[in-house]
Amino acid sequence: xxxxxxxxxxxxxxxxxxxxxxxxxxxxxxxxxxxxxxxxxxxxxxxxxxxxxxxxxxxxxxxxxxxxxxxxxxxxxxxxxxxxxxxxxxxxxxxxxxxxxxxxxxxxxxxxxxxxxx
Numbered sequence: 001x002x003x004x005x006x007x008x009x010x011x012x013x014x015x016x017x018x019x020x021x022x023x024x025x026x027x028x029x030x031x032x033x034x035x036x037x038x039x040x041x042x043x044x045x046x047x048x049x050x051x052x053x054x055x056x057x058x059x060x061x062x063x064x065x066x067x068x069x070x071x072x073x074x075x076x077x078x079x080x081x082x083x084x085x086x087x088x089x090x091x092x093x094x095x096x097x098x099x100x101x102x103x104x105x106x107x108x109x110x111x112x113x114x115x116x117x118x
Contacts, residue, residue: 017049
């Protein structure tokens with residue numbers, strides 16, 4: 001995700017990113033990745049992603065690496081707060097932010113659906 005996507009401008013109807021943006025990416029790199037997703041989506045295209053958020057049990061635990069990145073058990077996660085997602089949604093139509101839990105941790109996530117305005 002640190003490199004441009006190998007797709008032409010306005011060539012995709014939708015992009016789905018399961019916990020991709022909460023990997024070890026800085027906030028600047030996350031903004032760049034969402035910019036790349038925006039570039040490849042057609043007008044009216046949909047971007048759906050899931051991210052772990054600051055309500056997660058692992059947020060605040062483990063080793064801090066700055067920029068809301070925490071390492072637990074050798075696995076680092078960038079935890080999202082609502083302000084970060086609001087900034088990423090700038091210029092998009094934010095359709096839904098759905099909170100859910102997954103696994104026994106529990107892993108608390110948001111599933112965010114947004115579209116490029118027509």
